[in-house]
Amino acid sequence: MALVKYEPVIGLEIHAELLTRSKMFCSCSAVYSAASEPNTLICPVCTGLPGAMPVVNERAFELAVLVGLALNCSINATNTFARKNYFYPDLPKGYQISQYDLPVASDGWLEILEDSTAGSQRVGVRRAHLEEDTAKLFHHGDYALVDFNRAGVPLLEIVSEPDMHSVEAALAYAMKVRSILRYLGVNSGDMEKGVLRFEANVSVRPQGSTDLLTRTEIKNLNSFRALTRASAYEIERQTRLIESGGTVIQQTMGWDDAREVTVPQRSKEEAHDYRYFPEPDLPPLRIEPARVMEIRAQLPELPAAKAQRFVDQYGLLPKEALLLTAEKALADYFEAVVSLSKSPAKTVNHWVAGDLLRLINDRSIEFDQIPVSPANLAELIDLVSDKTITLNSSKEVWAAMLETGQRPGEIVKTKGLAQISDEKSIQLVVTRVLDENPDAIAQFLKGKETILQWLMGQVARATQGKADPQVSRRLLTEALATRGKSVEKGNPTRPS
Amino acid sequence: MELHNLTLRAAHQLLSTRQISSVELTTALLTRIRQVDPQLHAYVTVSDELALEQARQADARFRSGETITPLTGIPFAVKDCISTRGVRTTCSSKILENYVPQYNATVIDRLSEAGAVLLGKHNMDEFGMGSSCENSAFFPTRNPWDLERVPGGSSGGSAAAVAAGLTPFALGEDTGGSIRMPAGFCGVVGLKPTYGRVSRYGLIALVSSFDTIGPLTRDVYDCATVLQAIAGKDPYDATSLPEAVPDYLKNLDRPVKGLRLGIPKEYFLPGMEPGVEKALREAVRALEGLGMQVREVSLPHTRYGLPVYYLILFAEASANLARFDGTRFGRSDQEKARNVVDMYLQTRREGFGAEVKRRIMLGAYVLSAGYYDAYYLKAQKVRTLVRRDFEAAFEECDLLAAPICPTTAFKIGEKIDDPLTMYLSDIHVVSTNPAGVPALNVPCGFSQGLPVGMQLIGKQLSEALLLQVGHAYQMATDWHKMRPAIS
Numbered sequence: 008m009a010l011v012k013y014e015p016v017i018g019l020e021i022h023a024e025l026l027t028r029s030k031m032f033c034s035c036s037a038v039y040s041a042a043s044e045p046n047t048l049i050c051p052v053c054t055g056l057p058g059a060m061p062v063v064n065e066r067a068f069e070l071a072v073l074v075g076l077a078l079n080c081s082i083n084a085t086n087t088f089a090r091k092n093y094f095y096p097d098l099p100k101g102y103q104i105s106q107y108d109l110p111v112a113s114d115g116w117l118e119i120l121e122d123s124t125a126g127s128q129r130v131g132v133r134r135a136h137l138e139e140d141t142a143k144l145f146h147h148g149d150y151a152l153v154d155f156n157r158a159g160v161p162l163l164e165i166v167s168e169p170d171m172h173s174v175e176a177a178l179a180y181a182m183k184v185r186s187i188l189r190y191l192g193v194n195s196g197d198m199e200k201g202v203l204r205f206e207a208n209v210s211v212r213p214q215g216s217t218d219l220l221t222r223t224e225i226k227n228l229n230s231f232r233a234l235t236r237a238s239a240y241e242i243e244r245q246t247r248l249i250e251s252g253g254t255v256i257q258q259t260m261g262w263d264d265a266r267e268v269t270v271p272q273r274s275k276e277e278a279h280d281y282r283y284f285p286e287p288d289l290p291p292l293r294i295e296p297a298r299v300m301e302i303r304a305q306l307p308e309l310p311a312a313k314a315q316r317f318v319d320q321y322g323l324l325p326k327e328a329l330l331l332t333a334e335k336a337l338a339d340y341f342e343a344v345v346s347l348s349k350s351p352a353k354t355v356n357h358w359v360a361g362d363l364l365r366l367i368n369d370r371s372i373e374f375d376q377i378p379v380s381p382a383n384l385a386e387l388i389d390l391v392s393d394k395t396i397t398l399n400s401s402k403e404v405w406a407a408m409l410e411t412g413q414r415p416g417e418i419v420k421t422k423g424l425a426q427i428s429d430e431k432s433i434q435l436v437v438t439r440v441l442d443e444n445p446d447a448i449a450q451f452l453k454g455k456e457t458i459l460q461w462l463m464g465q466v467a468r469a470t471q472g473k474a475d476p477q478v479s480r481r482l483l484t485e486a487l488a489t490r491g492k493s494v495e496k497g498n499p500t501r502p503s
Numbered sequence: 504m505e506l507h508n509l510t511l512r513a514a515h516q517l518l519s520t521r522q523i524s525s526v527e528l529t530t531a532l533l534t535r536i537r538q539v540d541p542q543l544h545a546y547v548t549v550s551d552e553l554a555l556e557q558a559r560q561a562d563a564r565f566r567s568g569e570t571i572t573p574l575t576g577i578p579f580a581v582k583d584c585i586s587t588r589g590v591r592t593t594c595s596s597k598i599l600e601n602y603v604p605q606y607n608a609t610v611i612d613r614l615s616e617a618g619a620v621l622l623g624k625h626n627m628d629e630f631g632m633g634s635s636c637e638n639s640a641f642f643p644t645r646n647p648w649d650l651e652r653v654p655g656g657s658s659g660g661s662a663a664a665v666a667a668g669l670t671p672f673a674l675g676e677d678t679g680g681s682i683r684m685p686a687g688f689c690g691v692v693g694l695k696p697t698y699g700r701v702s703r704y705g706l707i708a709l710v711s712s713f714d715t716i717g718p719l720t721r722d723v724y725d726c727a728t729v730l731q732a733i734a735g736k737d738p739y740d741a742t743s744l745p746e747a748v749p750d751y752l753k754n755l756d757r758p759v760k761g762l763r764l765g766i767p768k769e770y771f772l773p774g775m776e777p778g779v780e781k782a783l784r785e786a787v788r789a790l791e792g793l794g795m796q797v798r799e800v801s802l803p804h805t806r807y808g809l810p811v812y813y814l815i816l817f818a819e820a821s822a823n824l825a826r827f828d829g830t831r832f833g834r835s836d837q838e839k840a841r842n843v844v845d846m847y848l849q850t851r852r853e854g855f856g857a858e859v860k861r862r863i864m865l866g867a868y869v870l871s872a873g874y875y876d877a878y879y880l881k882a883q884k885v886r887t888l889v890r891r892d893f894e895a896a897f898e899e900c901d902l903l904a905a906p907i908c909p910t911t912a913f914k915i916g917e918k919i920d921d922p923l924t925m926y927l928s929d930i931h932v933v934s935t936n937p938a939g940v941p942a943l944n945v946p947c948g949f950s951q952g953l954p955v956g957m958q959l960i961g962k963q964l965s966e967a968l969l970l971q972v973g974h975a976y977q978m979a980t981d982w983h984k985m986r987p988a989i990s
Contacts, residue, residue, distance in 0.1 A: 051604075051605065051606050054831060055826045055831070056586075056604065056605070056606070056831075056832065057586065057592070057594075057599070057602070057604070057707040057708075057826065057827075057832070057833075058584075058585075058586045058604070058608060058703075058704065058705040058706050058707045058708065059606075059704070059705070060703065060704050060739060060740050060741065060742075061741065062738065062739060062740075062741045063741065090822050092821075092822055092825060092870070094825065094828060094844075094847055096828075096830050096843055099826065099830075099831065100825065100826045101822065101824075101825020101826045101828060102822050102825055151843075153830070153831075280871050280872045282821075282822075282867065282870035282871055282872075282875075283870075283875075284818055284819075284822070284870055284875070284879055287710075287711035287712035287742075287819055288708075288711050288741060288742060289741050289742075290741060290742060
C-alpha cells in the first residue's frame with residue numbers, strides 16, 4: 008500500500024493592539040487598560056451607552072497604514088468601517104466596529120526563514136484591518152464580571168494567506184510580524200499582557216496537492232508556544248483522522264493550554280452570521296496618495312533590510328545577522344558597540360550574540376534596558392583585542408561590570424588583571440609548573456598531546472588567568488621539547 | 504396674558520425686559536402641564552426641580568446681564584430619545600423605563616449653555632417606531648385638537664405639547680417624518696434639518712443614517728431661533744457637517760418673489776382627503792401670490808421611497824437596538840435567567856414591544872447571509888435613485904411644496920392592528936430622509952376641524968431658504984396662530 012504523506016496548510020490571523028494614547032473611537036486612555044482598576048478607563052462611547060457615537064482615532068489609522076506598508080501591502084484610498092453583529096457580554100454595543108469590504112491594507116507579503124537551507128519563503132498578507140477590542144470577562148463561579156477598560160482599544164487584525172506548510176513556518180511568520188510591529192513601535196509584543204493574539208487556520212492535504220481542504224480555526228492562542236503546540240496538535244489530529252478514513256469538519260476550536268489539546272467550540276452550522284453592514288456612524292475615511300507617501304517616509308529600516316545590511320556591511324553570516332536584527336534595540340546596541348570599538352564587527356558579534364544575549368535571556372532583561380552601556384562593552388572587547396587582558400580575565404571583568412557598573416579599564420586596574428606578557432615572568436611560572444608535574448611531562452612525551460592544554464590551565468591558574476596564553480603556549484612547548492631531549496640523552500624514567 | 508401660549512420670541516421679549524422672570528414662566532408651564540397633560544399624555548417625565556433650578560440660574564443671568572441668548576430662561580422639552588443627564592430617558596420603552604443617562608446629548612448641552620430650561624421628556628412611539636404615538640410602551644398621546652385622535656408620530660408627544668401650550672418649543676427627532684408628520688397633525692411648525700446639520704451625539708439611534716434632531720415650534724421665526732442654537736459641527740458626531748452655520752434669522756424677511764416652487768406630482772395621489780388637497784392648493788396659491796413661480800415637477804422614484812426607507816430602517820435598527828441586552832443599563836431580567844443567553848432573551852422579550860420586535864427580526868433577516876444583496880444592498884442602490892430624483896428636481900426649482908400626509912390625524916386604534924396601513928401614512932415624509940435633504944412643516948389650514956400641514960422641501964443645507972419661505976407664508980396667513988381649545 009502506497010503511503011500518502013500529508014502536508015499542513017496554515018494561515019494566521021494576528022490581532023495586535025496598537026499603541027495609541029487613546030482608544031479607537033473615544034478619548035479614553037488605551038495605555039494602561041490592563042493595569043488600571045477595572046472600569047476606570049471608560050466613557051459612554053466605549054461602554055456602548057445609548058446615543059454615544061464613535062469618532063475614528065486618526066493616530067490608530069496612521070499606525071495601521073504604517074504596518075500595512077511594512078507588510079508590503081497596498082493602502083486603500085477609501086476605508087470603510089462595518090458593524091459585525093453578535094451578542095456577547097464583552098461586546099457593549101452588540102456589534103463590533105470593524106472593517107469588511109475596504110480594509111486599510113491589502114495584498115502584501117512577508118519573507119520568512121531567510122536562513123533556512125531550503126531558501127526563504129514568501130507568505131502572502133491578505134489584509135490588515137482596524138477594529139476595536141472587546142471588554143474582558145472575569146468568571147467567578149456562577150457569575151461573571153466585565154471590565155470595559157480594554158473595550159475600544161484599537162486592534163489591527165493581520166490576515167495571512169494560507170501559505171505556511173509547517174509549524175516552523177507559522178512560528179517564523181508570527182515572530183516576523185511581531186518583530187516588525189516592535190520595530191514600528193506600534194505594539195510591545197508583550198503576549199503575556201494579551202496585546203498580541205493569534206488564530207490559526209489549519210488543514211492538511213496530500214503532499215503535492217494544491218487543493219485547500221476543510222480547515223479548522225483555532226482561536227485564542229496567546230503565546231508562540233500555544234501557537235506551535237496547537238497547530239502541531241491539530242495537524243496531527245487531522246492527519247490521523249484522514250488516515251483512519253474520517254473527514255475533517257469545518258469548526259472553530261479552542262486551545263486548552265493545560266491539557267494541550269484543541270477543543271471543538273462551534274461547527275460550521277452553528278457559526279455566527281455576523282450580518283456585516285457599513286457602519287453608518289462613520290463616514291468613509293479617505294487617504295490621499297501624498298499622505299501615504301509621508302507615512303511611508305516614516306518607515307524605519309525593517310528587520311529584513313537591516314539583516315541584509317549587517318551581512319553586507321559587517322560580514323556577518325545571515326544567521327548571525329537575523330539573530331541580531333530580530334529586535335531593533337539589540338541591533339542598535341550592536342551597531343553602537345561596533346562604532347565605539349576598534350575591534351572587528353565579527354568580534355563584537357561574538358560578544359553581543361554570546362555573553363550579552365545569554366545575560367538578557369537568563370535575567371529576562373528588556374532589550375531596551377541592557378545594563379551594560381555600549382561604550383563599556385566596546386572597551387572590554389578592545390581590552391581583549393589589544394591584549395591588555397586575557398579572554399580568561401575578561402570573564403571576571405564582565406562579572407564585575409555587571410555588579411558594579413564600573414568601566415572595564417578601572418576594573419582591570421583595581422583588580423590587577425592586566426595581562427602578563429613578559430616572557431621572563433611567564434618562563435618562571437612554566438618552569439615551576441613543569442617541575443611540579445613530572446607525570447604530566449611523561450604523558451605528554453608518550454604522545455598525549457592534550458596534556459598541553461591542561462598545563463596551560465595550570466599556568467593560567469598560577470597567574471590568575473593573566474598570562475598571555477599565546478606566550479604560555481610557546482614557552483611550554485619549548486620547555487617540553489627541551490625536557491624531551493634530556494630524556495633521550497639517557498635519564499629515562501621508566502615505570503617500575 | 505397667557506404665558507403658556509407665548510411664542511419664544513414673545514417670551515424672550517418679556518424676559519429680557521424683566522417683565523416676567525424665568526421662574527414665573529417655568530412655573531406657569533409646569534402648572535399648565537399638571538392641568539392639561541393628564542388628558543394628553545404628552546410627557547413621560549416632568550423634571551420640575553431641575554427646571555426651576557435652571558430657571559433660577561437663567562434669572563441670575565438676566566440680573567447680572569451676562570450672556571443673554573434668545574433662549575435664556577425659555578422652557579423647552581425634548582423627545583424621550585434624547586439623552587439628558589440625570590433625567591431618565593426611556594424612548595417610551597419598558598427596556599429603558601428606569602434608565603438615567605450619565606451624559607447630555609450635544610443638543611442638550613448647547614441649549615443648556617444658551618440658558619434654556621428643561622421641563623421634561625416627551626412621549627413617543629417606542630424607539631421611534633410608529634406614526635401615531637400609540638406604540639409608546641406607557642400610554643398613547645392624544646391630539647389636542649381631538650382627544651380621540653392620534654397626534655401623529657413618532658415625535659407625537661412633542662407636537663402635542665407645543666400645540667397645547669405645554670412647552671414653547673420642543674426638540675423632536677425625524678427618521679422618516681417623525682417631526683413633520685406629528686407637526687402636521689397637531690398644527691405646529693416642525694423642521695427636519697439636513698442630515699448631519701445637527702449633532703446626533705446622545706440621540707438614542709433608530710436609523711443612524713437617517714436620524715435628525717430638529718425643532719418643533721409655534722412659528723417659523725422660533726424654529727429659526729432654535730435651529731440657530733443647535734446646528735453645527737460636533738467633534739463627537741463624525742457624521743455632523745463641517746459647513747459653517749448661516750444666520751437663519753438674517754434673511755427671514757427677504758422677499759420670496761421669483762423663487763421657483765416645484766410641486767411634485769407624485770405627492771398628490773388619488774384617495775387624498777379632499778380637505779387636505781384643498782388646503783394645500785390654497786397654500787400654494789398664497790405662495791404664488793407672494794411672487795413665487797409655481798411649476799409641476801416629477802420625483803419618479805417616489806414609490807420606492809417607502810420600501811427603501813423601511814429596509815434600511817430594519818437593518819440599522821436591528822443593530823442599534825442590540826445594546827439593550829440587560830448587561831449594563833436599563834431593564835435586566837438576569838435574576839430569573841439561567842445563563843447569559845437566557846438573560847438576553849428574557850430582557851428583550853419583556854422589554855421590547857411588538858413593533859420593535861417585528862422590526863428587529865426583519866432587520867436581522869435582511870442583513871443575513873444570502874439576503875443582504877437582495878435587500879439591504881438593493882435598497883442602498885435604490886436610495887441613490889431617490890436622492891437623484893431630488894437633485895434633478897432642484898435643477899428646475901428652488902424648493903418643493905407637498906402635503907405632509909394624505910389625511911389629517913386618524914383615530915386612536917384605527918390603524919394599530921394593520922402595520923402596513925400605518926407604514927403608508929408616512930408615504931410623503933419618508934423619502935427626504937434617504938435623500939438627506941431638509942424639510943419644514945408649516946400649518947396651512949384645516950380639514951374637518953383638524954390641522955393640515957404643508958411641507959417645504961429644499962436641497963442639502965437649504966434650511967435658511969425653507970425658513971424664509973415658511974416665514975413669508977406665515978406673514979401672509981394666520982393658520983399658525985390657531986390654537987386648540989384644550990385647557
